[in-house]
Amino acid sequence: MHRSAPRLTRILACAAVPVMLVVAGCSSDSDDKDKKESGSSASASTAPEKKEPTVEPAKFASLPEPCKSITKKTITSLVPDAKSKNGTAATSSDISYRTGCSWNGLDDKGVKGSQYRWLDVGFTRFDSDQTLGSGAERAQQDFTKQVAKAKGTADAKKVAEAPADGIGEQATRITYDLTKTGEDFKYATIVARTGNVVVTLTYNGAGYAGAKTPSSEDIVKGAEKAAKEAVAAVSATDTEPSKSADPNGSTTSGGSSDKDDDSDGKQKSRKTSAHKTSAKKTA
Numbered sequence: 081m082h083r084s085a086p087r088l089t090r091i092l093a094c095a096a097v098p099v100m101l102v103v104a105g106c107s108s109d110s111d112d113k114d115k116k117e118s119g120s121s122a123s124a125s126t127a128p129e130k131k132e133p134t135v136e137p138a139k140f141a142s143l144p145e146p147c148k149s150i151t152k153k154t155i156t157s158l159v160p161d162a163k164s165k166n167g168t169a170a171t172s173s174d175i176s177y178r179t180g181c182s183w184n185g186l187d188d189k190g191v192k193g194s195q196y197r198w199l200d201v202g203f204t205r206f207d208s209d210q211t212l213g214s215g216a217e218r219a220q221q222d223f224t225k226q227v228a229k230a231k232g233t234a235d236a237k238k239v240a241e242a243p244a245d246g247i248g249e250q251a252t253r254i255t256y257d258l259t260k261t262g263e264d265f266k267y268a269t270i271v272a273r274t275g276n277v278v279v280t281l282t283y284n285g286a287g288y289a290g291a292k293t294p295s296s297e298d299i300v301k302g303a304e305k306a307a308k309e310a311v312a313a314v315s316a317t318d319t320e321p322s323k324s325a326d327p328n329g330s331t332t333s334g335g336s337s338d339k340d341d342d343s344d345g346k347q348k349s350r351k352t353s354a355h356k357t358s359a360k361k362t363a
Contacts, residue, residue, distance in 0.1 A: 178205070
């Protein structure tokens with residue numbers, strides 16, 4: 081009986097060995113798996129992120145007041161006896177993206193006939209979009225559409241296209257003749273692009289009651305002059321002084337106001353008076 085105890089101990093010890101080996105084997109497989117997952121996670125975290133290409137920001141964030149985009153002096157010259165020197169604003173669902181204005185008038189010369197003139201200007205602005213492209217690219221596409229639209233005017237005759245130099249970043253001039261109300265009209269349309277804004281300006285005229293039809297050269301000259309002013313008005317929206325809030329809650333522009341000038345003048349006047357009084361006492 082005493083001899084069987086050591087023998088039993090040895091048998092139990094031998095039986096335990098495979099169990100320990102199995103446990104050790106499982107532990108080893110688990111460690112390898114954890115290491116692989118850890119390595120995979122580290123590799124994923126260090127991989128560079130793919131960045132989508134960014135589009136160029138739009139140059140202009142607003143449009144000018146259309147009826148003030150062309151000077152009254154030019155309106156008076158191009159549209160004598162205009163019904164409204166201030167123009168008639170076009171209807172728009174959002175004037176920050178699309179707007180326009182028109183002027184028309186009949187200069188009645190009695191028995192010598194009458195001269196009719198019509199001027200129209202339109203502005204369209206495009207924002208930059210990650211999927212659609214930059215504002216300038218989108219404006220370029222609209223520029224092409226507007227040129228094609230002018231060239232495709234119904235019943236137009238003698239349609240001609242030519243570059244219009246010195247107007248925005250690019251500009252095209254389309255001229256044509258059109259008969260309306262029994263009279264021959266001369267037309268000139270200028271399509272110009274500046275940054276992300278497209279300007280489309282049309283000027284036309286006709287002679288009534290025996291008056292001479294205006295020359296194509298005069299109509300083109302007037303259209304180009306007005307188009308230059310309209311494009312300049314767009315550029316002016318990018319250079320207007322920014323407004324900052326004052327302590328009282330109102331806004332002030334970057335320049336001094338007339339009130340400030342008056343205040344400065346009074347202070348200078350008081351200083352000058354005080355200086356003169358001091359000078360007399362010294363004398």
